[in-house]
Amino acid sequence: MGNQNRKRLIRQFTIPLLAIICGLLLAAVLLLLADKSPSAAIQSIFRDAFSCSSFNNCNLFTTFSLATPLLLTGLSAVVAFRSGIFSIGQEGQMMLGAITAAYLGYWVSLPDNVHSIVIAIGAIIVGGIYGWFAGWLKIRLGINEIISTIILSEIIINFPFQNFIKIPFFARIENSAKFLVFAPGSKFGTGFVIAVSAVVLVYIYLWKSGKGYEQRMSGEAPRFAFFGGIKSEKAALRGMFISGGLAGLAGAIEVMGVHYRINQGFNLMNLGFDGLSVAILGLVHPIGVFIVGIFLAGIRMGAQLGLQFELGIPRELGGTIIGFMILFVAAEKLFQKLFDINLKELFRKKKNA
């Protein structure tokens, strides 16, 4: 590995690390403002998120099950970003996937394993069509994808589906469509396995396959892709379909593995935007998504259990920490400037000494 490469790698890892540290520091300031001890609070976040006292009472497993939708929506964002389209429609795609799952799970009867596979495929296709449509609007008509995905998601989230497809709002899906749960007491089950295999598959697709290479090139260097003979529009649309499909799958897994129905608060969980945070903090890379997804799920989980229940600190602190972290990742240049200045000063001192 060349010196240049190593430098780049170090810098890539430094920025999210610095962002995490700065996020925690600012959270500590907020805690001090509220007259609480920051060290105890942050300790309790991590203790309650990643501890495991017994197989049946394991916070880590719950963190994993919380991480499942984050991993998938994070991957969805990664695939979309890597085709050069800043799609933030994960929330709507999730909702579509969830509705598909609830519908197929309630109205269709199939044998045990076939049922959940059919549902998953259906959710992927439905979510994928949304992603493809947003990509089509961008590529064919030049409509800003951020705006179109926001509006489309708002339409989907507020659309009164229950009036049209006659799902009883609290109807549970059939048992044959439910996912296996490994550890009783948590929702840690097949969904997490699927999410992890999706991480691997997306990595292989983007970095080890020709199609993925085409897609990345059309995202990063459209001119290069064009002169290299890549049909970049097709590649980007394929990427958008996969992206939408992953988010749709996340919604379906939420229904099949966690809630078993669509309830009123389903869209309020803000999982779509958290997925976006995961992708950004994970440096738009599947492996980064894997690490950050579990980390962020842990923060959410620890904030709820450790802060709210034990210390009486509002759990919104968890979301605040995540917000600060993204802010600092976005402020990458700020760190780079500080970093460069520091390095330069260090070198100067060495020379002088």
Next chain:
Amino acid sequence: MLDVLDAFNIDLIRAGIRLGTPILLAALAGALCNRAGILNLALEGKMLMGAFLGIYLTYVVGNTYLGIILAILLGGLVGGIFALFYLKYEVNLILLALAFNLLALEITVYFMRTLFGNVGSWTDASIQRLPEINLFNTSSSDGFLNIFNNHNLIVYISWVIVVISYIILFKTPIGRHVRSIGENQEAAETLGINVAKVQVIVLIVAGMLCALAGAFLSVGHMTMFTRNISNGRGWRGVAAAIFGFQHPIGVFLASLFFGTADALSLRIQSVSDYPPSLVKLIPQFSTIFALTIVGLRAKFIVNFAKAKFRRSLNNQNNS
């Protein structure tokens, strides 16, 4: 079918104006930023922050007007910080906006809960709502003038801002500068326009407008703060700015449309069994439709120009 018509009356338009005002203020901010070549997606977060600051500062100061003014100033400060990040540290504005939206959503609830105990929504008896202004001194309830009467100060201010922003954008040199930056930033720079300065001003003004929109929600429309009180109105402002073609008058009409659709969806529940949220979504459908039309038109113009170019080439070859 006809029972739906019962929902249409003067009260509906009044409610539409009331619900459309925060959208209008946010959309004006969005349109102004778009005109200056900035895609500002942080309207939602800035509005939420303005709502919290508005009610909290009113509570601290004890005067609604003073509280709102302080909230607006702080909103301007946030806009200034955005400008600093964007122009000095070259932060990606979209990431910044997304982070800020998330931050505003969570940190306002965090402060509400640490300051006032673990509550879902907060209000205090000492906080006074903005009074309604009887502009025409009419007491009749069903006159045409009644549409424009008895709103609170922020509603009237928002209309004044529409006129002012129209005049500034289209009748003054600084407005020309703003628009030229939006059309082509490099060309504007070449002409010697100070792009950074204009964008700083625009971002600060946008922050102030959003804070005013938020304050309208917390102390103008209601007298309380809850989690996510803005509830997507900032995003609707982004859509309204596009639907109104980034033009103050267009934005005004678009926001009125958005607000009336909201009001209609609230009222339609009581008079018929149509799903109310479908009515609420009419503006969103219209926005997608408008975007598509605009996109198709642009594509058509390009194709037309290409065809014309080709034809002229052919003619040259033939002659």
